[in-house]
Amino acid sequence: xxxxxxxxxxxxxxxxxxxxxxxxxxxxxxxxxxxxxxxxxxxxxxxxxxxxxxxxxxxxxxxxxxxxxxxxxxxxxxxxxxxxxxxxxxxxxxxxxxxxxxxxxxxxxxx
Amino acid sequence: xxxxxxxxxxxxxxxxxxxxxxxxxxxxxxxxxxxxxxxxxxxxxxxxxxxxxxxxxxxxxxxxxxxxxxxxxxxxxxxxxxxxxxxxxxxxxxxxxxxxxxxxxxxxxxxxxxxxxxxxxx
Numbered sequence: 001x002x003x004x005x006x007x008x009x010x011x012x013x014x015x016x017x018x019x020x021x022x023x024x025x026x027x028x029x030x031x032x033x034x035x036x037x038x039x040x041x042x043x044x045x046x047x048x049x050x051x052x053x054x055x056x057x058x059x060x061x062x063x064x065x066x067x068x069x070x071x072x073x074x075x076x077x078x079x080x081x082x083x084x085x086x087x088x089x090x091x092x093x094x095x096x097x098x099x100x101x102x103x104x105x106x107x108x109x110x111x
Numbered sequence: 112x113x114x115x116x117x118x119x120x121x122x123x124x125x126x127x128x129x130x131x132x133x134x135x136x137x138x139x140x141x142x143x144x145x146x147x148x149x150x151x152x153x154x155x156x157x158x159x160x161x162x163x164x165x166x167x168x169x170x171x172x173x174x175x176x177x178x179x180x181x182x183x184x185x186x187x188x189x190x191x192x193x194x195x196x197x198x199x200x201x202x203x204x205x206x207x208x209x210x211x212x213x214x215x216x217x218x219x220x221x222x223x224x225x226x227x228x229x230x231x232x233x
């Protein structure tokens with residue numbers, strides 16, 4: 001069971017807006033630690049998608065955005081495309097465990 | 112972006128030992144914390160271990176503490192993971208990962224290797 005909780009799957013038709021939630025607790029987001037998001041296509045390594053809640057690395061399309069409120073965070077994809085079909089993982093730091101932690105991952109299916 | 116290449120994964124019997132290695136493409140490797148993250152087949156990502164830029168601080172997943180040991184050689188742009196007393200649940204693809212943080216285990220990961228596969232047989 002992951003410290004950060006994500007829905008196992010989400011889906012959306014091309015062009016729709018899709019959101020993926022990531023719920024933490026008092027020892028992660030509640031303690032002020034940032035949330036980061038990674039995208040992983042099958043058979044490839046994860047790729048940094050969003051860092052420090054809402055920042056995009058160079059090269060990441062602006063249809064990807066992040067937000068956070070209290071002990072929850074969200075990744076939004078506005079105008080989802082077929083190439084966005086992948087697994088998405090949130091990541092933060094746990095003050096109690098004194099270690100980085102990941103969410104269980106969410107599989108995005110583009111219908 | 113630093114390129115990372117892992118090596119050392121193989122099929123090994125339960126209770127055995129293995130050393131994973133990771134080489135970075137340039138000297139920037141030595142300025143940042145480095146980590147090992149694993150992924151069991153069809154499963155999610157699990158942080159295993161991390162080390163600060165100067166080896167001042169290390170951290171381990173509870174289930175590997177006392178069995179695994181992380182180290183680095185900045186002169187060789189290299190990261191290592193010594194894995195002892197391997198268990199079936201250690202079977203996974205192990206990624207070498209670079210942090211954006213130098214001196215602590217917090218922060219996000221901006222470079223990932225392609226992974227090296229460890230399979231522990233019973």
